[in-house]
Amino acid sequence: MKAARITLCPVANGEIRGFAMPSMTAMQLDRPGTPLRPVERDMPHPGKGEVLIAVAACGICRTDLHVVDGDIHGSLPIVPGHEIVGRIVEQGKGAGRFATGTRVGVPWLGHTCGHCAWCRDHAENLCDEPQFTGFTRDGGFATHVVADERFCFAIPDRFGDVEATPLLCAGLIGYRALRMAGKAQRIGFYGFGAAAHILAQIATWQRREVFAFTSPGDTAAQDFARMLGCAWAGGSDKPSPAPLDAAIIFAPVGALVPAALRAVRKGGTVICAGIHMSDISAFPYRDLWEERSIRSVANLTRADGDEFFALIADIPVRTSTTPYPLVKANEALDDLRNGRLNGAAVLVP
Numbered sequence: 001m002k003a004a005r006i007t008l009c010p011v012a013n014g015e016i017r018g019f020a021m022p023s024m025t026a027m028q029l030d031r032p033g034t035p036l037r038p039v040e041r042d043m044p045h046p047g048k049g050e051v052l053i054a055v056a057a058c059g060i061c062r063t064d065l066h067v068v069d070g071d072i073h074g075s076l077p078i079v080p081g082h083e084i085v086g087r088i089v090e091q092g093k094g095a096g097r098f099a100t101g102t103r104v105g106v107p108w109l110g111h112t113c114g115h116c117a118w119c120r121d122h123a124e125n126l127c128d129e130p131q132f133t134g135f136t137r138d139g140g141f142a143t144h145v146v147a148d149e150r151f152c153f154a155i156p157d158r159f160g161d162v163e164a165t166p167l168l169c170a171g172l173i174g175y176r177a178l179r180m181a182g183k184a185q186r187i188g189f190y191g192f193g194a195a196a197h198i199l200a201q202i203a204t205w206q207r208r209e210v211f212a213f214t215s216p217g218d219t220a221a222q223d224f225a226r227m228l229g230c231a232w233a234g235g236s237d238k239p240s241p242a243p244l245d246a247a248i249i250f251a252p253v254g255a256l257v258p259a260a261l262r263a264v265r266k267g268g269t270v271i272c273a274g275i276h277m278s279d280i281s282a283f284p285y286r287d288l289w290e291e292r293s294i295r296s297v298a299n300l301t302r303a304d305g306d307e308f309f310a311l312i313a314d315i316p317v318r319t320s321t322t323p324y325p326l327v328k329a330n331e332a333l334d335d336l337r338n339g340r341l342n343g344a345a346v347l348v349p
């Protein structure tokens with residue numbers, strides 16, 4: 001844990017009289033389309049059922065980029081970041097699911113109402129009154145974060161702090177998308193970034209055949225995909241070399257939907273895994289004909305997380321990460337925006 005910065009209380013007139021207020025540092029978004037700004041805040045205290053976590057590392061997800069760029073709109077000002085790994089340093093009233101000092105992960109789904117029709121029907125990912133980490137409640141681009149303990153996950157020991165972060169969203173929501181592909185044997189991944197590089201390892205371990213469609217000409221991503229066991233890798237402007245049973249679109253590019261529909265066989269499914277996508281251009285009905293389907297994946301449930309972390313206990317998944325200091329959050333976001341990364345960018349306070 002990083003030691004809390006000690007700020008002298010103004011009334012102490014600069015003299016140390018045992019009156020010190022601990023504070024935290026965060027990278028805050030004031031307005032979409034502007035850079036994140038480093039801010040010092042008083043250390044928050046966890047409320048009922050909440051825990052205060054000292055952030056060890058926080059991954060950057062494409063959704064953070066959508067928040068910062070204003071493609072989607074949550075609360076403002078906000079501290080982004082929902083792939084958080086850290087250690088519990090304070091327990092709120094009634095909390096105690098994890099001992100103080102335990103390493104936990106905080107995902108995108110930060111809180112649900114527990115009583116709406118969706119919550120009651122095991123579909124809390126669609127809750128009517130949800131809170132999302134780094135979107136409607138402050139996230140992990142910070143030294144500290146407060147989380148509802150019921151939505152935290154224990155992290156398998158074999159992952160280091162930095163390498164565990166992409167599991168919390170790229171891995172977890174990617175896994176929900178993979179599950180929607182059902183028994184599909186040959187799967188196409190459109191966009192080969194943080195999510196696809198984890199899912200490729202899981203899908204190949206499940207003895208599925210993965211075809212990786214990258215940005216045209218991105219031979220580095222194609223080599224990376226092959227290295228991770230993909231049966232084929234090429235540009236998304238190329239037709240699939242064989243019919244796919246299902247396709248998962250990770251890239252926020254609407255034009256990939258008709259392309260993926262043309263690549264799937266009769267009865268095949270195209271799954272859109274992102275929270276935001278550019279408009280989908282018109283396409284002929286014959287591309288959807290023969291019971292092909294298109295669906296989206298929204299958020300996650302705690303059950304998804306439990307299933308995902310149990311599964312990867314058995315699979316030798318490795319994550320590829322590029323660490324940046326917390327204060328370089330804007331540079332890291334820019335590298336993601338411009339496709340200058342293989343794997344995932346991670347902020348380390």
Ligand SMILES: [Zn+2]
Nearest residue numbers: 113116119127
């Ligand atoms: Zn609900």
Ligand SMILES: [Zn+2]
Nearest residue numbers: 061063169170
């Ligand atoms: Zn995410």
